[in-house]
Amino acid sequence: MKKLLISKKTKGILGAIAFPIVFIAFWQLFILAGFPSARFLPSPYKVLQKFVILFSDPTYSHNIAVSLQRVMIGFFIGTLAGFIFGLLMGLSKTAEKIFAPFFHAVRQVPMIGWIPLIIMLFGMNELPRVLIISVAAFYPITLNTFSGVRNVPREYLELASVYGYKGLTLIRKIIIPAALPSIATGISLGLAMSWSVLMVAEIFIQTAFGIGTQIQRGRDRFDIALVIAGIITVGVLGYSMTLLVQKIVKAVERGQVISADK
Amino acid sequence: MSNNKGTLEIRNLSKSFIVDNSPLQILNNINLTVTSGSFVSIVGSSGCGKTTLLRIILGLENHYDGEALMDGKQIVGPGTNRGIVFQDHRLLPWLTVGENVAFGLDKLNRKEKKLLVDEHLQLVGLIGFESVYPSQLSGGMAQRVAIARALANKPEMLLLDEPLGALDALTRMYMQKELERLWQLEKITMIMVTHDIEEAIYLSDKVVIMSSRPGIIKQIIDVSSSRPRDRASSEFMQIKAEILEEFHLGTEYTFAYAI
Ligand SMILES: Nc1ncnc2c1ncn2[C@@H]1O[C@H](COP(=O)(O)OP(=O)(O)O)[C@@H](O)[C@H]1O
Numbered sequence: 001m002k003k004l005l006i007s008k009k010t011k012g013i014l015g016a017i018a019f020p021i022v023f024i025a026f027w028q029l030f031i032l033a034g035f036p037s038a039r040f041l042p043s044p045y046k047v048l049q050k051f052v053i054l055f056s057d058p059t060y061s062h063n064i065a066v067s068l069q070r071v072m073i074g075f076f077i078g079t080l081a082g083f084i085f086g087l088l089m090g091l092s093k094t095a096e097k098i099f100a101p102f103f104h105a106v107r108q109v110p111m112i113g114w115i116p117l118i119i120m121l122f123g124m125n126e127l128p129r130v131l132i133i134s135v136a137a138f139y140p141i142t143l144n145t146f147s148g149v150r151n152v153p154r155e156y157l158e159l160a161s162v163y164g165y166k167g168l169t170l171i172r173k174i175i176i177p178a179a180l181p182s183i184a185t186g187i188s189l190g191l192a193m194s195w196s197v198l199m200v201a202e203i204f205i206q207t208a209f210g211i212g213t214q215i216q217r218g219r220d221r222f223d224i225a226l227v228i229a230g231i232i233t234v235g236v237l238g239y240s241m242t243l244l245v246q247k248i249v250k251a252v253e254r255g256q257v258i259s260a261d262k
Numbered sequence: 263m264s265n266n267k268g269t270l271e272i273r274n275l276s277k278s279f280i281v282d283n284s285p286l287q288i289l290n291n292i293n294l295t296v297t298s299g300s301f302v303s304i305v306g307s308s309g310c311g312k313t314t315l316l317r318i319i320l321g322l323e324n325h326y327d328g329e330a331l332m333d334g335k336q337i338v339g340p341g342t343n344r345g346i347v348f349q350d351h352r353l354l355p356w357l358t359v360g361e362n363v364a365f366g367l368d369k370l371n372r373k374e375k376k377l378l379v380d381e382h383l384q385l386v387g388l389i390g391f392e393s394v395y396p397s398q399l400s401g402g403m404a405q406r407v408a409i410a411r412a413l414a415n416k417p418e419m420l421l422l423d424e425p426l427g428a429l430d431a432l433t434r435m436y437m438q439k440e441l442e443r444l445w446q447l448e449k450i451t452m453i454m455v456t457h458d459i460e461e462a463i464y465l466s467d468k469v470v471i472m473s474s475r476p477g478i479i480k481q482i483i484d485v486s487s488s489r490p491r492d493r494a495s496s497e498f499m500q501i502k503a504e505i506l507e508e509f510h511l512g513t514e515y516t517f518a519y520a521i
């Protein structure tokens with residue numbers, strides 16, 4: 001059996017772009033076939049042309065910058081609040097009893113369900129947009145911090161008590177490091193959630209700038225290529241940021257993982 | 263540190279756990295005296311309460327009947343005069359070897375810490391490993407780090423709960439020698455729980471034999487032969503036979519089964 005010698009990395013990249021290529025091919029075929037339902041669908045080439053135009057348009061990069069900033073601020077607030085809240089509920093059974101039912105009930109309401117109320121309370125402002133993004137990140141980070149703290153191995157807590165660790169030192173030296181892998185999972189999920197509600201925040205709470213605004217504008221002008229370009233932009237940006245955060249998390253965790261049962 | 267510190271006196275100690283809403287007696291009327299600087303082993307089948315007894319001495323179990331006195335004072339909680347080596351090395355995976363050894367030295371400054379860490383890594387033969395993570399160590403090395411961590415606090419008594427139980431036979435014999443060397447060097451009291459009768463005889467001044475349901479002390483055997491001990495000597499074999507007899511595993515029985 002002869003096989004082409006390809007490095008692992010090249011294989012990985014080929015694997016990652018294979019599907020998008022097939023997808024684009026089908027997209028093109030679909031249009032060439034002339035289905036009536038594809039009447040309004042622009043060709044991949046049209047979307048590419050749109051990107052070329054966008055890249056030379058300063059509004060596009062400004063939209064990206066505004067959306068990025070929005071996500072970052074919301075995600076940061078949500079992470080901080082979720083970490084503190086999850087830690088509190090994880091440490092104290094009383095706090096869990098008081099807050100957990102409320103938290104789980106509120107969590108059932110999808111973000112879009114909050115929009116009318118938030119708009120009535122805050123108006124069409126930046127604050128509610130950022131707020132929605134932070135709340136979306138808040139849920140998974142709270143849950144994962146909570147379970148990480150609750151599942152710190154009893155053996156580690158015992159070891160800490162043998163050496164007289166209490167209070168803040170115990171939290172800092174044992175509980176947070178032991179819960180870190182779980183907290184990191186929460187942060188990754190939180191970031192993904194922030195990106196997925198960004199569109200909700202920008203389209204439903206109208207604003208002058210942002211990728212969501214661009215998509216909405218595309219819809220108003222019946223410029224489907226512009227809408228698709230916006231969707232692709234969100235996907236690529238969100239995915240890149242998730243990869244970046246995962247890299248950071250891995251670096252933080254290095255030397256940790258395994259070995260607890262060795 | 264031979265200042266008569268590190269003595270233990272256990273009087274009429276009984277301990278029950280609540281299991282399914284009713285008390286289940288685990289230890290029944292334990293009496294044991296451990297003198298300063300001696301090496302005592304506790305052997306017994308699993309579940310007979312050896313770990314529970316060690317946890318009481320360590321101060322992790324506080325509800326029991328009877329008395330447990332360390333240097334004449336009632337034990338009420340963990341303290342720096344007692345160190346522990348658990349069966350699972352229990353090193354913290356996010357800390358390096360050096361940081362793990364320094365774990366109990368939180369109150370000291372950086373310089374004092376480094377001094378003690380170096381001293382104790384040297385003691386267990388792991389100098390140069392301070393920035394390695396526990397996941398990179400073999401079982402024997404990890405257990406040596408755990409011993410260094412316990413000794414760095416300068417305890418007067420070291421408690422060891424089946425410290426070599428997870429090691430292969432050869433590493434185990436090597437570590438027994440190491441333990442003996444450390445014990446002679448540090449001149450502290452050591453109390454070790456073990457499953458291995460030879461290990462107990464090789465290391466101990468006293469072998470405490472426990473039996474179960476509820477856990478009682480069945481017999482305490484003094485071993486006074488000179489060190490280092492020869493596992494093949496007739497004296498050694500005789501003590502081993504005596505202990506096996508206590509577990510009803512004496513030669514008569516095996517002989518009976520052979521027929
Ligand atoms: N916290 C606990 N609650 C209830 N039962 C316990 C607890 N700790 C130990 N036991 C029981 O006590 C008995 C003795 O346990 P242990 O001291 O660990 O035995 P050994 O170390 O000799 O194997 C076992 O039957 C065990 O199930």
Ligand SMILES: [Mg+2]
Nearest residue numbers: 312313314423
């Ligand atoms: Mg045990």
